[in-house]
Amino acid sequence: MRTIDIFDTTLRDGEQSAGVNLNTLEKIEVAKQLERLGVDIIEAGFPAASKGDFDAVKRIGETVKNSSVTGLARAQQRDIDAVWGALKNTAEPRLHVFLATSPIHMTHKLKMSPDQVVETAVQAVKYAKQFFPVVQWSAEDACRTDLDFLVRIMKEVIDAGASVINLPDTVGYITPQKYGEIFKYVRENVPNIDGIKLSAHCHNDLGMATANSLAAIENGADQIEGTINGIGERAGNAALEEIAVALRIREDFYGAGTRLKLDEIKKTSALVSKLTGMRVPANKAVVGDNAFAHESGIHQDGMLKEKTTYEIITPELIGNSSTRLVLGKHSGRHAFKNKASELGFELTDEKLNEAFHAFKELADKKKEIVDDDLFSILTNKQTEMVEGVGFSLERMQVQYGMDNIPTATIELKLEDGSVTQLASTGSGSVEAIYNTIERILPGTSKLLDYRINSVGGGRDALAEVYVHLEYEGAKTSGRGTAQDVLEASARAYLNAVNRLAQRKASSDVKEAMEVSS
Numbered sequence: 001m002r003t004i005d006i007f008d009t010t011l012r013d014g015e016q017s018a019g020v021n022l023n024t025l026e027k028i029e030v031a032k033q034l035e036r037l038g039v040d041i042i043e044a045g046f047p048a049a050s051k052g053d054f055d056a057v058k059r060i061g062e063t064v065k066n067s068s069v070t071g072l073a074r075a076q077q078r079d080i081d082a083v084w085g086a087l088k089n090t091a092e093p094r095l096h097v098f099l100a101t102s103p104i105h106m107t108h109k110l111k112m113s114p115d116q117v118v119e120t121a122v123q124a125v126k127y128a129k130q131f132f133p134v135v136q137w138s139a140e141d142a143c144r145t146d147l148d149f150l151v152r153i154m155k156e157v158i159d160a161g162a163s164v165i166n167l168p169d170t171v172g173y174i175t176p177q178k179y180g181e182i183f184k185y186v187r188e189n190v191p192n193i194d195g196i197k198l199s200a201h202c203h204n205d206l207g208m209a210t211a212n213s214l215a216a217i218e219n220g221a222d223q224i225e226g227t228i229n230g231i232g233e234r235a236g237n238a239a240l241e242e243i244a245v246a247l248r249i250r251e252d253f254y255g256a257g258t259r260l261k262l263d264e265i266k267k268t269s270a271l272v273s274k275l276t277g278m279r280v281p282a283n284k285a286v287v288g289d290n291a292f293a294h295e296s297g298i299h300q301d302g303m304l305k306e307k308t309t310y311e312i313i314t315p316e317l318i319g320n321s322s323t324r325l326v327l328g329k330h331s332g333r334h335a336f337k338n339k340a341s342e343l344g345f346e347l348t349d350e351k352l353n354e355a356f357h358a359f360k361e362l363a364d365k366k367k368e369i370v371d372d373d374l375f376s377i378l379t380n381k382q383t384e385m386v387e388g389v390g391f392s393l394e395r396m397q398v399q400y401g402m403d404n405i406p407t408a409t410i411e412l413k414l415e416d417g418s419v420t421q422l423a424s425t426g427s428g429s430v431e432a433i434y435n436t437i438e439r440i441l442p443g444t445s446k447l448l449d450y451r452i453n454s455v456g457g458g459r460d461a462l463a464e465v466y467v468h469l470e471y472e473g474a475k476t477s478g479r480g481t482a483q484d485v486l487e488a489s490a491r492a493y494l495n496a497v498n499r500l501a502q503r504k505a506s507s508d509v510k511e512a513m514e515v516s517s
């Protein structure tokens, strides 16, 4: 049976999803979980894009040991230098460099002739090969590229030193049969293709990303690129969990598998969803809440008689144990620590202690503490930002009555340690809160998006609020969790503002980049 390499780009293409903005600690958490899931390659970011991206790629490279880590670069020395600066100390530094090859992109975006594109790609790969043992080259928009030109440029970049060639369906345009034909064509026509890994990278604009990726595998692709939950630019990337499970369930047909530990899928999906704020639709294949729910009488009857009547995937295969009551207010630190490690968290003693206190506080208020609650507390603790940067919520009181004007009184501790208290009204309670916070904060801000989810079920479930906003001209997002929706709303807003402050205060990556180049 063939083994397909899994190249995860949740932290690069996935983070390109509109409104998604992960901080370094959150990216490290995702990377550690991807490593536990067993992905072969983690594309950790685009180091030349920002100081934050550079820092995250560098720290992920230092943290992850069992997956290769790569970073993306345009066909430019500056971008390649940034990836080298971030990854030069990893075991096998790996570069992903790309250049568009379709007439549309070459003419309108790059404003280059086909000859210039070949020359630029070759120079970039040659330059990169001085540093990186593994160079992957991608023909952006490969699926709208003239096939003979694709063959020509592939031959040249392979000669220049690329050992992995990716043929992305950048705009999600191709159909499965045609995508398969492209892989077959280049295998048969690129003269120096032997020993070269071919990679597929699909987008889901027409809902065909999984089908296209599987078609590529049928036609000789060695590597599949995608993201967890299929997040990504526009309609997203191919969902890796769907491809890996399809290969397992239809092993008879594809005769190929992956190295993924499938029982880590559910946890990985939950973590990515929580940190990005991109909720998984209930009917999403493999990881949706309803993927294993049987509603109608005839189906339930069949399931009771013989599960295989209506279930082709077992929930256990993807690590989907049903939510259980786990710990209560009488539980101690040992049980808590044990549960945390069962859920995949390795917290420092200090963070564990803080998480334990948060758990105890919640246990006093909430009837049942379920895995989802603990997952939320532990993730928040693990990815909490540097103490002392930003604003903290000290006190909040909200008055609401159907015939009264909602009023919020809020006390915030500012960055310099001083405390400010103000009250404002709004047309609703959340607006009153946000009006008050905005009056206290020194900069101007504008709320762009607000979303609320419940964690787990039940009337006493935790509320999780995601906001996307603009503060002092920069876009940022944040999340807040609390038992009360209003408190979660206030915390999400402050979290978004604090993330910006932290970005500014964080690491002297610029210096690191200058030193490395």
Ligand SMILES: CC(=O)SCCNC(=O)CCNC(=O)[C@H](O)C(C)(C)COP(=O)(O)OP(=O)(O)OC[C@H]1O[C@@H](n2cnc3c(N)ncnc32)[C@H](O)[C@@H]1OP(=O)(O)O
Pocket: 013, 016, 046, 048, 049, 050, 073, 074, 075, 076, 098, 099, 100, 109, 110, 111, 140, 170, 233
């Ligand atoms: C299909 C994909 O997913 S590609 C990856 C997309 N990801 C990102 O864009 C990451 C975030 N991007 C960024 O932070 C910024 O765009 C940066 C830092 C990369 C570049 O910023 P800027 O220098 O301001 O350029 P801007 O983004 O406006 O335009 C892109 C430039 O790169 C050029 N370019 C695009 N792709 C490539 C490439 N593969 N190789 C070389 N040049 C390229 C464009 O032609 C354009 O050049 P021009 O300025 O001469 O017209």
Ligand SMILES: CC(C)C(=O)C(=O)O
Pocket: 013, 072, 098, 138, 139, 140, 141, 166, 168, 169, 170, 171, 201, 203
């Ligand atoms: C950078 C490349 C590989 C990409 O994401 C795409 O073409 O979709």
Ligand SMILES: [Mg+2]
Pocket: 013, 168, 170, 201, 203, 233, 237
């Ligand atoms: Mg892409």
